[in-house]
Amino acid sequence: MSNASLRHRELTPGETAERAGVAVSALHFYEREGLITSRRTAGNQRRYHRDVLRRIAFIRVSQSLGISLAQIEQALTSLPSGRTPTKADWARLSARWRPELDARIDQLERLRDTLDGCIGCGCLSLKSCALYNSDDGLGGNGSGAQRLVRRPVSA
Template sequence: MTSTPPPELTVGQVAARSGVAVSALHFYEQKGLISSRRTSGNQRRYPRETLRRIAVIRVAQRVGIPLRVVKEAFATLPDGRTPDRDDWAHLSAAWCDELDTRIDQLARLRNHLADCIGCGCLSLDRCLLRNRDDRLGARGSGPRRLFTRAVRAEEDEHRDPGTTRS
C-alpha cells in the first residue's frame, strides 16, 4: 500500500526537497515568486507545485535571468499556475535572446582576456576598456567597447551620420 504524499509542504520540507535555504524561500515569497498559506499557528504551507516553480527559478538564476524577469514570466501564466511543459517552452524561448546576448558578451571577454590583465592597467596599448579622453562618453554610459554586436548595431542605427567609431 502506497501512501499519498501530503498536498502541502512545510517550509522545511520545501527547503530539503528543493535544495534552497529557508531564507531563500522567504525571499522568493517576499518577491512574489512563490506563495504559501498560513496555518492557524502562523506556519507556512506550500502547495507541492511550489517545487516546480523553485526549479524554474533556480534554472533561470543559474543562467543569469534576473528574478524580476522570472516574476514577469510567471505573471503571464493563467491563474498564476505553475509552469507546465508548454509553459516552460514558451518562457525559455522568450529568454533565448537574452542568453544569446550574454553568450556573445562572454565569448568576447574570453577571446580578449589575454589582452587585458585587469584594470591596473598594464596593457594600455591594447586594453579594450581604455577610453582615452572619454571619447566614447558621447555614445552613452557604460563599457561601450564591451557591449555586444547586437547592442552596438542598434546604437549604430541611432547614431548621427556625422559621428564615427573610435
C-alpha cells in the same frame, strides 16, 4: 500514505526547502518577492503546494543564468493559475530569454578571445587596450571621468 494523498499533501517549509535544495530563508525571500506563495494554517504556519517545487527550480536555474528577479517575477506571473505549468509553459518562458542569453554568450566569447590576445601584453593602456577601452565611446568627450554627475555642494 497513498501516492494520491502524497500528491495533494502540502509541504512544510522544511520539507519544501529540503526538496528544492534551498534554505528556508530563501523560501521566505522568494515569497516576499512575490515569486512563490504559501498558505497559512490555523496555527499561522506556512504550507506550500507541491507545484512550488517547479517554480523554485525555475527561479534557481534562471538566477544561475543571470536573469534578474524582476524578469523572473514577470515570467512567473505569466504562468496560468489554477493548474500546474506544463513543459510547454516552461519552454515558452525560456524562449523569451534566448536572445538575451545568446547576446551574453557572444559577449563572453569576444571577451575571452580578446583576453587571450591581451593577457601577455600587460599594457592595460586606457588609450589602446581593446579590453579596457573597447570602441572608446567616451573618448571624443575629452579626458577625465565622463559619467560623473557633479552636484553643487550645499553649505
